[in-house]
Amino acid sequence: MSTALPFPRASVLGYPRIGNQRQLKRAVESYWSGKSSLEDLTETAAQLRRDTRSRLVELGLGKDDASIPESFSFYDQVLDAIAAFGAVPARFASLLDDSGRLDLPGYFTVARGKGEDAPLEMTKWFDTNYHYLVPELGPDSAFSLVGTQYVDQFNEAKADGFVTRPVVVGPVTFLALSKAAEGAPANFNPLTLLPALVPAYVSLLEQLAEAGAPWVQFDEPALVNENLVASGQELREAVASAYETLLATANRPQIAIAAPYGGLEESFAAVAATGVEAIAIDLVKGSLPDATGIDLSGTTIAAGVIDGHNIWRANLSDKLAILERAEGLGAAAVTVTTSTSLQHVPYTLDAEAKLDAELKTWLSFAEEKTREVVTLARGLAEGRGAIEELVTDSRTALDRRESAPGVNVAEVRAATAALTATDFDREDAEERRAAQATRLNLPPLPTTTIGSFPQTTAIRKARAANARGELATEGYEQAMRDEIAQVIALQEELGLDVLVHGEAERNDMVQYFAELLDGFAATENGWVQSYGSRCTRPSIQWGDVSRPAPMTVRWAEFAQSLTRKPVKGMLTGPVTIMAWSFVRDDVPLRETANQIGLALRAEVNDLEAAGIAAIQVDEPALRELLPLKKRDHADYLDWSVGSFRLSTAGVRVDTQIHTHLCYSEFGEVIDAIDNLNADVTSIEAARSRMEILPELADAGYSRGVGPGVYDIHSPRVPSVGEIQELLELAVKSVDPTLLWSNPDCGLKTRGYDETVASLRNLVEATVAVRAQQSEA
Ligand code: GLN
Ligand code: ZN
Numbered sequence: 001m002s003t004a005l006p007f008p009r010a011s012v013l014g015y016p017r018i019g020n021q022r023q024l025k026r027a028v029e030s031y032w033s034g035k036s037s038l039e040d041l042t043e044t045a046a047q048l049r050r051d052t053r054s055r056l057v058e059l060g061l062g063k064d065d066a067s068i069p070e071s072f073s074f075y076d077q078v079l080d081a082i083a084a085f086g087a088v089p090a091r092f093a094s095l096l097d098d099s100g101r102l103d104l105p106g107y108f109t110v111a112r113g114k115g116e117d118a119p120l121e122m123t124k125w126f127d128t129n130y131h132y133l134v135p136e137l138g139p140d141s142a143f144s145l146v147g148t149q150y151v152d153q154f155n156e157a158k159a160d161g162f163v164t165r166p167v168v169v170g171p172v173t174f175l176a177l178s179k180a181a182e183g184a185p186a187n188f189n190p191l192t193l194l195p196a197l198v199p200a201y202v203s204l205l206e207q208l209a210e211a212g213a214p215w216v217q218f219d220e221p222a223l224v225n226e227n228l229v230a231s232g233q234e235l236r237e238a239v240a241s242a243y244e245t246l247l248a249t250a251n252r253p254q255i256a257i258a259a260p261y262g263g264l265e266e267s268f269a270a271v272a273a274t275g276v277e278a279i280a281i282d283l284v285k286g287s288l289p290d291a292t293g294i295d296l297s298g299t300t301i302a303a304g305v306i307d308g309h310n311i312w313r314a315n316l317s318d319k320l321a322i323l324e325r326a327e328g329l330g331a332a333a334v335t336v337t338t339s340t341s342l343q344h345v346p347y348t349l350d351a352e353a354k355l356d357a358e359l360k361t362w363l364s365f366a367e368e369k370t371r372e373v374v375t376l377a378r379g380l381a382e383g384r385g386a387i388e389e390l391v392t393d394s395r396t397a398l399d400r401r402e403s404a405p406g407v408n409v410a411e412v413r414a415a416t417a418a419l420t421a422t423d424f425d426r427e428d429a430e431e432r433r434a435a436q437a438t439r440l441n442l443p444p445l446p447t448t449t450i451g452s453f454p455q456t457t458a459i460r461k462a463r464a465a466n467a468r469g470e471l472a473t474e475g476y477e478q479a480m481r482d483e484i485a486q487v488i489a490l491q492e493e494l495g496l497d498v499l500v501h502g503e504a505e506r507n508d509m510v511q512y513f514a515e516l517l518d519g520f521a522a523t524e525n526g527w528v529q530s531y532g533s534r535c536t537r538p539s540i541q542w543g544d545v546s547r548p549a550p551m552t553v554r555w556a557e558f559a560q561s562l563t564r565k566p567v568k569g570m571l572t573g574p575v576t577i578m579a580w581s582f583v584r585d586d587v588p589l590r591e592t593a594n595q596i597g598l599a600l601r602a603e604v605n606d607l608e609a610a611g612i613a614a615i616q617v618d619e620p621a622l623r624e625l626l627p628l629k630k631r632d633h634a635d636y637l638d639w640s641v642g643s644f645r646l647s648t649a650g651v652r653v654d655t656q657i658h659t660h661l662c663y664s665e666f667g668e669v670i671d672a673i674d675n676l677n678a679d680v681t682s683i684e685a686a687r688s689r690m691e692i693l694p695e696l697a698d699a700g701y702s703r704g705v706g707p708g709v710y711d712i713h714s715p716r717v718p719s720v721g722e723i724q725e726l727l728e729l730a731v732k733s734v735d736p737t738l739l740w741s742n743p744d745c746g747l748k749t750r751g752y753d754e755t756v757a758s759l760r761n762l763v764e765a766t767v768a769v770r771a772q773q774s775e776a
Pocket of ligand 2 (some may be wrong): 607620660662663745746
């Protein structure tokens with residue numbers, strides 16, 4: 001091992017990589033569309049990495065002490081590991097060169113698919129909004145170090161005079177997040193591949209040591225997640241065996257194991273027992289571990305006290321207190337870091353000229369958080385006195401936050417405090433069904449869509465022009481009404497039964513509501529990576545939430561005025577609004593959920609009063625907010641389901657409540673879906689060929705269900721035969737009187753050509769199955 005450079009006193013676990021102006025997104029997409037060359041893209045990326053390193057030094061991190069994380073990725077950090085360790089699925093074998101290496105174009109192909117070759121599946125990264133690509137492994141998967149990006153980036157930094165710290169998804173987490181490849185035995189457990197994978201990581205250690213890297217960071221967040229297939233015990237055993245080999249590597253950098261997104265708890269002992277040189281623990285979601293009887297004399301604890309996953313300014317005094325307690329653990333050293341990578345927060349508040357000045361003093365984005373880390377490290381080293389002024393500043397800001405107008409609103413609190421069980425309940429489901437059948441008078445297997453129709457360039461242009469002040473609001477709204485009229489006419493022509501207005505006026509299904517509710521603020525440049533080149537700009541929920549005025553009613557009313565068929569009202573549910581925003585951290589999530597629930601309830605009731613007979617409240621994020629610790633599930637499911645029920649339970653017996661969830665692996669949340677108590681639930685089902693229906697029935701779900709009959713994620717037009725086959729499968733496992741026919745999800749990302757053709761086939765297939773049913 002090289003001379004032991006101590007773990008840096010101040011560090012961050014990872015940094016945003018999309019660029020403060022989303023330069024990486026632009027460069028990648030421009031390359032994809034053939035408008036710029038591969039060299040342009042790699043040059044932009046290198047420049048971004050250089051800018052990040054020098055900026056982090058300006059913010060106070062050390063230039064040559066391994067405090068700067070080397071955490072760049074062209075698309076995704078898990079895909080980076082797949083490429084580096086030669087774990088590309090067989091269907092992409094033709095993309096590899098003789099030594100098994102994937103070039104950058106090939107890397108993008110694995111991420112995005114090509115022709116018949118489906119891309120890797122994408123799924124949520126822990127409890128964040130970031131999506132990673134899922135490795136596909138089988139009993140025969142082999143690994144070796146073929147990619148050189150980690151060492152290349154370290155060397156690139158070194159050439160500029162930096163000594164940085166490569167950040168790599170750890171071997172245990174890599175396997176724990178993998179799925180069985182097609183053709184692998186159904187019960188195949190990817191963790192059994194550990195002995196095959198670890199030698200590839202050993203090669204990486206040797207390569208990095210050769211290059212002179214003093215530290216490497218292996219991210220092992222699987223250790224904090226109790227929702228994985230592998231049990232905590234299995235993961236701890238895997239850690240013990242993997243790191244025994246890694247630490248025995250003769251020539252290697254020092255290793256830091258990072259465990260972001262939650263407390264390590266009982267796994268702390270197992271990690272410490274490996275003898276790894278540093279452990280980065282999350283002290284925002286988790287608390288200080290119990291180190292009784294654990295020898296930490298050779299271990300640095302990197303205390304993750306600054307929240308990498310939310311945007312609130314830290315109370316430095318409280319954080320110092322935690323750090324001081326951490327010093328009592330008996331570790332070789334305590335250093336300061338973030339709880340997670342900062343990839344989940346925007347770059348800087350400096351880019352937010354329009355954000356309320358007072359609100360800004362309560363916030364901290366990646367740059368500001370880096371400064372907080374540096375300040376705390378100084379306080380820890382030199383004593384509180386050295387940072388007294390900054391500690392006072394943070395306390396003053398947070399005191400002002402507590403008493404600022406809008407943060408704690410008496411009427412809002414009174415309304416949530418007055419809630420009783422009846423506010424969450426509706427009439428018996430059978431009674432509702434009968435009343436709704438009379439009112440809506442629908443054919444069997446009613447056809448509908450999930451809400452949005454294509455967001456055309458014309459719509460986006462009109463919105464942008466309106467935002468720039470070039471198109472007056474009157475003109476913009478007229479354009480939206482024209483769009484709605486076309487969407488209604490199209491659905492009439494296609495013969496759909498329950499229509500939608502198409503959501504043309506919505507920039508985004510959460511931001512639209514956040515902009516109209518009190519208690520939320522929007523940023524101008526607060527982009528965070530969602531997946532690949534896709535970025536979102538989450539709103540900031542900073543205060544008590546209420547609805548100053550109706551939000552969707554005039555659009556729904558206008559749409560309904562154009563047709564005799566029912567038009568579904570369309571809202572985003574409380575949990576999804578919360579999941580896709582930065583939520584306040586000073587009240588329980590349940591309180592915020594109920595506040596949003598009440599605001600939506602008023603909207604639902606107004607839609608009903610305007611004559612809307614069916615109202616859909618989307619909750620696609622219900623599953624993603626599921627806490628990583630099992631002991632927190634019951635409470636979460638109680639408040640999340642409760643807030644949905646609160647928003648929908650104020651309607652008449654004959655108003656039909658729909659919900660939509662866009663995934664098909666329900667597992668832990670299947671009972672919750674039943675408990676939502678919606679009259680109709682639409683779900684993704686085409687890719688899994690209706691597999692979910694018997695599962696739903698087993699869970700006791702017995703109300704209306706709309707399993708998606710075609711996948712909207714690709715522009716392919718499903719044939720009548722295909723859709724008919726899926727519907728025939730569906731009527732086998734669900735009472736046909738409960739069944740609806742609809743696509744898997746909203747159509748906003750699709751073009752009109754494929755949308756019209758697909759919906760035409762959907763209606764034709766449904767009519768055919770109806771005829772079979774009436775004969776039977
Ligand atoms: N109503 C939304 C739409 O159709 C639902 C989108 C979603 O589930 N993500 O776009
Ligand atoms: Zn969906």
